[in-house]
Amino acid sequence: MYRIGFGNDIHRLESGKTLILGGVKIESAFGAVGHSDADCLTHAVTDAILGAAALGDIGLHFSDKDARWKDADSFVFLRHAVKLVKEKGFSVVNLDSTINLETPKLRPFIAAMRENLANAIEIEIEAVSVKAKTGEKVDAVGESRAIKAEAVVLLERKSEIK
Numbered sequence: 001m002y003r004i005g006f007g008n009d010i011h012r013l014e015s016g017k018t019l020i021l022g023g024v025k026i027e028s029a030f031g032a033v034g035h036s037d038a039d040c041l042t043h044a045v046t047d048a049i050l051g052a053a054a055l056g057d058i059g060l061h062f063s064d065k066d067a068r069w070k071d072a073d074s075f076v077f078l079r080h081a082v083k084l085v086k087e088k089g090f091s092v093v094n095l096d097s098t099i100n101l102e103t104p105k106l107r108p109f110i111a112a113m114r115e116n117l118a119n120a121i122e123i124e125i126e127a128v129s130v131k132a133k134t135g136e137k138v139d140a141v142g143e144s145r146a147i148k149a150e151a152v153v154l155l156e157r158k159s160e161i162k
Contacts, residue, residue: 003090003155005052009043010140010148021099021106021149022113022130023075023120028104032147035064039074041099041130044149045117046074048095049081052155053088078120090155094127097151102144106132121153 013019017031020039032038046058055061062077082092095117099106110130118125135142 001157002093003052003054003157005048005050005153005155006151007044007047007049007051007057007153008148008150009040009047009058010146011038011040012146013144019147020074021109021147023073023116024109024112026104026106026109030144035070036062036072036077037074040147040149041097041113041151042074042078042117044151045095045097045121045153046078046081048151048153049078049085049092049121049155052153053085053090055081055084075116075120078117082121085155089157091158092121092123092127093154093156094123094129095121095151095153096129096131097149098131098133100133100135100141100148100150102134102137102142 011032011034013030014033019026019028019031020037021041043058113130114125114128118128140146141148
């Protein structure tokens, strides 16, 4: 049995904040604003995994109203989502993701993001795609006011859980 999940996330950008994507700290004049570490890419991947297994979304499991998650490492959320789908007998087959950010250029960081995500979701790096796009100076992303990420995952369950 296969399941497909889609996740997306968007965060405002502010001067003086840290920019973390796929667990990689990126030098930038602007960083994402959020309750946790605001890792937009990892949040989108987490939502895709949870959605594929019909387990709700990241906010259901990690409310931004809960002080425990203030400044939390987003990989805690991702590993929890992987644990939940494994308990249902699923594993991640592949991940395709896109980050929308005007600046800085992300190409130098993509290999590290792919490696971090592959390790967390327990698949080979060859099954993890991370792409970066600009907003072409259009809308909040293009005006450097926001960052957005989208992710699609394929889950596979090889046998029914007894």
